[in-house]
Amino acid sequence: MASKLLNIFSNQYMSGEGPWGKKPSGRKPSSKRTTGGGNNQEPDLDDMLRQAQDRMRDMMGGGRPKPPNGGDGSVGGIIGLGAIIAAGFWVYQCFYIVQPEEQGVVTRFGEYVQTTNEGLHFHLWPVERVVKPKVTRENILEVGFASSFPTSSFGMTRSYRQLSNDNVVDIPEESLMLTGDENIVDLDFTVRWVISNPKDYLFKVASPVEALKSVAESSMREVIGRYPIDDAITSNKLKIEQEALQLTQSIADQYGLGIRVNNIEMQQVQPPKQVLDAFRDVQAAKADAEKEQDNATGYANDVVPRARGQAAQIMQEAEAYKQSKIAEATGNAARFISQLNEYKKAPAITRERLYLENMEDVLKGSRKVIMTDKNSGSILPYLPLNAQKGAK
16 A cells, blocks of 8 residues: 555656646746656656645645635645545554564454464554454463462462462362362462464454363363372372363363463362361371381381291201201111121120120210229228319
């Protein structure tokens, strides 16, 4: 449009007309300058400016005689000036700028036309309108509570636990949920989201933010219903958040919200205030029971290995005693059989030899006194008096 207007003005100047399509009154057509004596002619810029000034003075009523019918020529000048201002305002409204964090959605009579990216663009105002949603800014949606910190920002926001109670309002109808083990939990969470499709965001659903809140709450209720309350409070928070995120994004895509969910964060998970003290008592009792079980397990781990070691030692000693007795009995039996065979060959000699061997075994560790025939009349000199005195 702007290029067409410039072409029209250039053609009018080249034809000797004024900027408004008429020859200036009271002046001759502008002279043409030649370059190099050829036929190529260029308009004189000074002459063009003078023509424009003369035309403006004529429109304002200056330097021009009044019409013969007695009318005021300034009225036409005011109307022309108003037309110029209106045209300039219209041209100004037709151009719009899309910032880097935005996208422009153009509508004609309320119907979607196109989506434009960052930069300078043109549209037919007021037939066409432009809405410029911020597609890169991350927004924060609160479910189960309402606080005073900003709902969208480029940086990090304060966490829920750092806010004072005066800045947080609990919403029980959103936060009270039923867990998989049929317990009630008070669960507050936030949803971080950005606009992924401006067309769907603006035209598919009447209120996409409220729809996203309902979808996120429904998804969290479905996911939390699969887990016991202990998992929601302690061990499986991250898993619950990931499942809720995937389910929320899936439903949002089905509804065509034009929203991408970046993250779901569980801020506060606890039993309802009415049963909070009893729940804490139960948790303390569970902790004590686990402590006692750990102590018992530690004692068993200490005693059982030692008992098993002692039992193994006793078994090994018994096995060794058994083997020694068997070997001893086997040796005695073999010796008896050998002696029996020798006895059968020479009974008298064998009896004497056995007698001498047994006497040797009996007398081997005892004191012996040998008496001759001449000393046998009196036994007193041979009593071990020194040994008796030493024993006392």
